[in-house]
Amino acid sequence: MPPRVSNQPKRKRGEGQWALGYHEPLNKNEENKKNDDGLNVRRRIIDIYSKAGFDSIDPADLRGRFRWFGLYTQRRPGIDGGKTAVLEDEELDDRYFMLRVRIDGGQLDPAQLRAIADISNKYGRGTADVTDRQNIQLHWIEIESIPDIWERLEAVGLSTMEACGDTPRVIIGCPLAGIAEDEVIDATPQIRDVHDRYIGSPEFSNLPRKFKSAMSGCTAHCTVHEINDVAFVGVVNESGEVGYDVFVGGGLSTNPMFAQRLGAFVKPEQAHEVWKGIIAIFRDYGYRRLRHRARIKFLVSDWGAEKFREVLEKEYLGYALPDGPAPAAPLPRRDHVGVHRQKDGDYYVGFTPKVGRVNGDLLHVIADLAEEYGSGRVRTTAEQKLVILDVPGDRTEALTAALAEHDLQVEPSTFRRQTMACTGIEYCKLAIVETKQRAMDLIDELEQRLPDFDQPLTINVNGCPNACARIQVADIGLKGQLVVDDDGRQVEGFQIHLGGQLGATFGKKVRGLKTTSAGLTDYVERVVRAYDAQRAEGETFAQWVQRADDADLR
Template sequence: MAEKETKAQRVERIKKEKDGLDVIKDIHRYAQTGEEVDPEDIDRFKWYGMYTQNKNLQGEDDNTLYFMLRVKLIGGELTLPQLKVMAEICEKHARGTADFTTRQDLQFHFIKVADLPEVFRLLETVGLSSIFAAGDVPRNVVSCPVNGIDHEEIADVTHIVENLNAFFKGNREFSNLPRKYKVGVNGCSKNCMHHEMQDVSFNAVKKENGEIEFAVSVGGGLASNRRVAEHIGYVTEEQIIPLTQEITRIYRDHGLREKRTKARLGHLIEFWGLEKFVDTLKENIDFEIKTPKEIEYTHSKYREHFGIHESKIEGSSFIGCALNSGHIGLDGLNNLISIFEKYDAKALKATVTQNIVITDVPSQNAKDMADELEKVAISPFPSNFKARIQACTGLDFCKFAISETKGVAKNLVEHLETKFPEFSERVTISVNGCPNSCAHPHIVDIGLMGTKTRDEEGVMTEGFELLVGGFLEGANSQFNKKTGIKFPLNKVNETIENLVIDYQNSEFSNFRDFLLTKAK
């Protein structure tokens, strides 16, 4: 009897037998014939941004195979014409669903295979694509949403981000990596793209003579690869793409493919040691990586661009807005479109915290536009609870989730805003539906991790475990600590409310120090 394949063996065989990029012809065939999709092609659908979704919201008589479709937004940008196409896809093909992600993408649900050719055609009409939005490939390169318009930025890295994304897009040299692979480029003075969690990142630094260098960090990640990226030195702008190319080759050729949970770049660096990794890298490049010297970074609580700000572009402003854990939906998209047209705005950019920045508002319209956005719950001046809450896809759509998330996040924010309207401290919250880290629960003040627990009657039900005390700040970053406190879904609001009350009645001067008293 043949030995059963491990998960890793199965995935590696599937990728070897047919490149994920080659599934596009099969997608069109399945759409045309209506035949059942081969389970191994379902895995390859990821190379075009698709995952099968949970059947939690499907009727018992509905046997349709539905997908989540993730669309890459280069630099996080959506122009007004692109917004209109997204709204069309949302209405006609996704049952009104749409959410911004932590990689500056937009994703839909309820996508049917039969609709994919038309969805892809619509995306192409406005220069958008889902290629490499998922799968064992380089994902969307993240960056600051106010590149080129922020007076406080260190460098405008827009063109670097565009060039890196163009370099990776559909690149067969890197279409079979050991696992997903995440790159970030930052020119923001607040380091708002969270370099600590990227596989590879570049942070702009201005030297005393005014020249710009880029601090290189490698091996960051969450979930099974929970580690802070390590700084390895400095390169020039021109060296970013060749260095990224070589790091990616090393990862492709030497990454640990035997286990999916040990296959990220950070796992390879831990296995080899940083010194061997850097030595191998240097052997294969024809330029110098300058001596490492770690710099100070902004605390993750303060990496934000909310409110109205004058742009570098004369007569223009940008408006940073909080959504609620990335949820936008058809109503939200249509609201944005009508408000954009009314106030003559042309584009927005998504952030890595599931929020948005409207990038080009005529300054004379900014205040009125901000007021109107607030009326439709797109908040330029959010509460300290709404500003920094994130949530993953959750039980409604994700096959791995134990607990629902988006609705939980929305209800929790509304509850806390009502109970504590004057709460003045920045607080970061993540609602995660399973033990993975899609909503980054390990780097926030309050992380809710989906789990099974018992309700008041002792019946097992969906719920959460409380994690506390995480944050990002370069080498000083700390991951959340477990508390062992678990509670059912219907006790989320009460549990977090009681935490805030206990803190307010304590002698602690900040919320994080108080929360750490709950850690094991």
């Protein structure tokens, strides 16, 4: 007999969405989260692991739940990039940790900055990096030190809770919130509201993947709303009311997507409800079967903004949001570097450590200078920079000079100002190449070779394909990989992306365009000189890339 043919439509394989009834874990990560909430690992760290040592740590905690409190094992020294994707986790793991301090809105007072500095010096071999999400990361942390570190941080109102993991991570905000002369709205109350209501709550401690939020009224759009999972952007509606436009589904990594506007106007007092509704949609409808498709951007891409808004309003809010205006275009530079007037008549001073790299002693210096010349308030930015607030106008020059004594530039070159780098192979288990030192060397070399170049130009250096340093939206994006040099040897190098623009286009890849790390400066000098020679008045690097011959891009 011939086989029976069913007339029923073939059932699609589920994506593991809770809202559609898929509650059984479909991969190891989901099983690990179902077995125990990541927030519960804190007690084990304090009571067991910190006392019994590294070897006592359950692997499911070590490489999973530890992230719920900002902890990743570092890369074991001496393992080259060719082994990154070959070795098992336990072979890559060092017995030390990277610790991420969560700094919502990038807001720090002197006591907080000094607490981080002291922890860096006492427990982290002096290490400290300002990240492109306004956090500060420390390295060389031992498990035995964690309880004391937490006590020190919590005593000044800081935390590492949900700084990593499948959680609502740090909420980034404009470092000038509340002081900028031209800001649309101060988002600080909304950031605090969301943080205090939901961060650390089991309600959102098991998401399909990480969830990145931004809330800002900045006219420069320094929180890069275009590439966040959710972003609230300050706008003024036709009635003159101040509120937020909402974007969802942005993200980079190996499948970059820009966020989509919902087109809804959100009043400030509604922001926490709308944020909660959006993250709840992600929790309930987000894809949990395949890890690489578990970000909210894939759901938004499949649904579209119209359906997403409809589900938000009908299933989660219980009310309709009015339509609202889109935000104005961003400024050419979003980093808040330099000396600028505040709305109260004082000034803020933004300055540039090289690619975010500082240290414990330098953090102490910054805290001292902030108190001596300003009110003590310091802010981190989403461009790996820092800002000192509330400086009287007659003291800005003295502060600028004092910062320069520590190689913290207030009037930096374009290359110093706009080069960003991820952690790289020095500490990261995913990295293939060195990034931080290579980027710092690149800055020094370009300043010598091109001392008069002053056009905006972003150079983003990433150690792997995951785009922590936003390579796809940089003028020159550098993705670390192994390449073959002229002698046929496999060496560290970069695939090159050109002409990326936030919210507009991702960087262009020219076939076969790569460089070794050793040849990087020569390449960047060559392409920058070509741009400088050919650019029309007011033409950006990204615009030039779109019309340039491939020969000029090589």
